[in-house]
Amino acid sequence: MKIIVCVKQVPDAKDVRLDPKTNTLAREGVEAIMNPYDRHALEEAVAIKEQQGGTVTVLTMGPPQAEAVLREAIACGADEGVLISDRAFAGADTWATSYTLAKAVQTLGNFDLILCGKQAIDGDTAQVGPGLACRLQVPFATCVQKTRTISAEAIEVERMMDDGFDVLRLPLPALMTVVKDINEPRVASLKGKMKAKKADILIYSAADIGADPQCIGLAGSPTQVVRVFSPEPRGDRQIFSGSVDEQVDQLVACLRAHL
Amino acid sequence: MLIIETEKCTACGVCESSCAFGAISIQGDCAVVNDSCTLCGACVDNCPEQALRIEIAEKRIQADLGAYTGIMVFAECRHGKVAPVSYELLGIGRKLADKRGVRLSAVLPGSAVAAYAADLIAAGADTVFLAEHPVLEQFHEDVYARILEQVIREQKPEVVLAGATAIGRSVIPYVATALDAGLTADCTHLDIRDEDGMLLQTRPAFGGNIMATIECPLTRPQMATVRPKVMAPALPDLSRKGEVVRIDVPQHQAQSKIEVLETVVNTTDQVNIQEVETLVAGGRGLDSAKGFELIRELAAELGGAVAASRAAVDSGWIPYPHQVGQTGKTVSPKLYIACGISGAVQHAVGMQSAEIVVAINRDKNAPIFDIATYGVVGDLYEVVPKLIKRLQEIKK
Numbered sequence: 001m002k003i004i005v006c007v008k009q010v011p012d013a014k015d016v017r018l019d020p021k022t023n024t025l026a027r028e029g030v031e032a033i034m035n036p037y038d039r040h041a042l043e044e045a046v047a048i049k050e051q052q053g054g055t056v057t058v059l060t061m062g063p064p065q066a067e068a069v070l071r072e073a074i075a076c077g078a079d080e081g082v083l084i085s086d087r088a089f090a091g092a093d094t095w096a097t098s099y100t101l102a103k104a105v106q107t108l109g110n111f112d113l114i115l116c117g118k119q120a121i122d123g124d125t126a127q128v129g130p131g132l133a134c135r136l137q138v139p140f141a142t143c144v145q146k147t148r149t150i151s152a153e154a155i156e157v158e159r160m161m162d163d164g165f166d167v168l169r170l171p172l173p174a175l176m177t178v179v180k181d182i183n184e185p186r187v188a189s190l191k192g193k194m195k196a197k198k199a200d201i202l203i204y205s206a207a208d209i210g211a212d213p214q215c216i217g218l219a220g221s222p223t224q225v226v227r228v229f230s231p232e233p234r235g236d237r238q239i240f241s242g243s244v245d246e247q248v249d250q251l252v253a254c255l256r257a258h259l
Numbered sequence: 260m261l262i263i264e265t266e267k268c269t270a271c272g273v274c275e276s277s278c279a280f281g282a283i284s285i286q287g288d289c290a291v292v293n294d295s296c297t298l299c300g301a302c303v304d305n306c307p308e309q310a311l312r313i314e315i316a317e318k319r320i321q322a323d324l325g326a327y328t329g330i331m332v333f334a335e336c337r338h339g340k341v342a343p344v345s346y347e348l349l350g351i352g353r354k355l356a357d358k359r360g361v362r363l364s365a366v367l368p369g370s371a372v373a374a375y376a377a378d379l380i381a382a383g384a385d386t387v388f389l390a391e392h393p394v395l396e397q398f399h400e401d402v403y404a405r406i407l408e409q410v411i412r413e414q415k416p417e418v419v420l421a422g423a424t425a426i427g428r429s430v431i432p433y434v435a436t437a438l439d440a441g442l443t444a445d446c447t448h449l450d451i452r453d454e455d456g457m458l459l460q461t462r463p464a465f466g467g468n469i470m471a472t473i474e475c476p477l478t479r480p481q482m483a484t485v486r487p488k489v490m491a492p493a494l495p496d497l498s499r500k501g502e503v504v505r506i507d508v509p510q511h512q513a514q515s516k517i518e519v520l521e522t523v524v525n526t527t528d529q530v531n532i533q534e535v536e537t538l539v540a541g542g543r544g545l546d547s548a549k550g551f552e553l554i555r556e557l558a559a560e561l562g563g564a565v566a567a568s569r570a571a572v573d574s575g576w577i578p579y580p581h582q583v584g585q586t587g588k589t590v591s592p593k594l595y596i597a598c599g600i601s602g603a604v605q606h607a608v609g610m611q612s613a614e615i616v617v618a619i620n621r622d623k624n625a626p627i628f629d630i631a632t633y634g635v636v637g638d639l640y641e642v643v644p645k646l647i648k649r650l651q652e653i654k655k
Binding site for chain 1: 260279294295296297298299300301313337338397398400401404424425426428429430431432433435436437439440441442443444445459460463464469470471472473474475476477478516517518519520521522523524525573585586593594604607608611615617623628629630631632633634635636637638641642645646649650653
């Protein structure tokens with residue numbers, strides 16, 4: 001079974017916050033990590049490989065330093081890593097990203113299953129997975145919380161819905177995006193880390209995957225960010241001061257009218 | 260790519276502090292850009308010397324913008340009922356359509372849903388495109404995608420809105436990709452620009468720490484998803500007139516590669532945090548799962564329910580259904596008490612429409628105080644027990 005996992009390197013959201021004085025993002029000490037949902041996609045791929053045999057290829061689009069997440073994935077059980085990297089990809093929205101990933105997948109050849117995290121924590125759009133399925137014309141399921149069974153022909157999964165879940169059977173090749181409930185990602189083994197260190201990472205440029213320059217990066221993105229701003233503070237706010245007792249008294253006095 | 264005109268650059272550093280990505284910095288006597296640049300343009304707008312500009316390779320093929328007119332809403336059904344978000348979309352859709360002077364339509368796919376067309380018209384739709392077929396009883400992505408794509412290709416609306424529900428977030432990105440259309444997820448604000456009629460789509464961006472307004476200048480339709488409870492539904496007007504147009508679903512279109520084997524509805528009696536009037540929410544400042552005992556106690560005292568920030572849910576202290584924010588639920592209770600929540604935009608967009616927001620946080624610089632009605636600066640483990648005690652005294 002040939003499995004592809006799409007991962008993204010993202011800033012660790014826990015560390016990112018707005019500097020109240022300058023209104024810019026405070027970045028000092030913000031670590032670049034593998035998108036947390038993608039870890040679960042990778043774990044599921046490796047677990048399926050262990051059961052079914054085959055290979056797991058990890059794919060990422062990003063700047064040269066994104067290679068780190070590919071090595072991390074190899075340390076956690078993936079067989080090979082492919083980095084799609086080119087200055088021409090900068091500014092890509094989800095439409096251009098799914099185009100680029102699809103071109104890379106087609107360059108790699110056949111596949112049985114593609115796994116993605118349900119969304120990346122920096123953009124939170126959840127759009128690239130379904131977009132990729134559309135471009136590759138394969139059936140897909142989003143927000144998968146459990147793989148029930150898998151064979152060479154089909155996969156049975158539980159798809160999370162707002163009010164419960166659906167049990168689906170998808171013929172392969174197929175694509176699915178996963179939520180965190182699906183598994184508990186393993187920690188890299190020492191052997192895995194050694195392998196990751198030595199692994200050759202395949203690097204694709206825009207030309208290598210035959211990408212149309214009009215469909216990648218900012219030029220290929222239908223959506224454009226036209227304004228970035230911090231939300232307005234509330235006009236009528238009242239921040240209390242004094243001891244905790246005094247503040248609680250003031251709060252209760254204010255709330256009494258509403259309770 | 261970003262072009263820096265070295266002769267104009269004075270190394271003032273404005274670009275460096277305006278960049279949300281750490282992609283531009285002053286090195287020596289000039290700004291230098293690195294690979295983290297996403298071409299968002301914030302530095303270009305802020306440069307006092309006009310030393311920065313973005314050069315784009317030839318722009319992708321442009322849609323014939325004039326050929327598209329009208330606002331279209333995806334009216335989603337599940338278990339034979341229209342999702343409430345559909346009425347909320349019609350509420351905002353009506354406003355956008357009136358501002359543009361165009362028609363508002365709804366697409367209603369389902370197995371036996373014709374009766375709902377009148378409700379959609381009462382809620383603001385001028386036209387309902389009704390697609391009925393037994394296969395639509397279950398959510399088959401491919402069949403839904405085919406129907407939506409076909410209606411949009413035929414009707415050519417300038418704007419398509421859908422709920423950011425499990426169904427919307429799954430099928431709409433697929434449809435947008437097929438249509439080569441731009442799509443913005445989880446918009447918290449939608450408006451029309453007066454000058455050119457462009458849809459302005461605002462959402463939290465970059466990890467939810469800042470807001471971004473997004474537009475689709477060259478493609479149609481302009482597509483957006485909106486989370487449930489963000490927009491207000493219009494009051495139903497039963498005297499409104501509208502037409503119902505049946506969409507044929509031929510057998511080959513109704514064939515799905517996906518088999519829905521079973522549908523399981525959670526019946527565990529969870530309180531829906533979107534339905535209550537008082538919410539007490541806990542965040543990272545609780546430091547442990549045990550902290551939620553205190554939150555529950557305060558919630559019980561006020562007759563409310565318990566909510567949480569993403570940090571608390573990610574830490575495993577409380578299950579996901581309690582999460583408020585961009586990646587959780589949007590709530591608008593009468594009273595929202597945020598305990599130990601820093602108030603990143605990510606969280607704020609999920610609760611800022613609450614009538615009264617009380618923030619309890621020991622960091623007086625926490626952004627939660629910007630959106631609070633009342634703020635208490637102090638350790639929540641001191642403040643909350645005292646607050647509970649005072650509330651109990653009042654009751655007596």
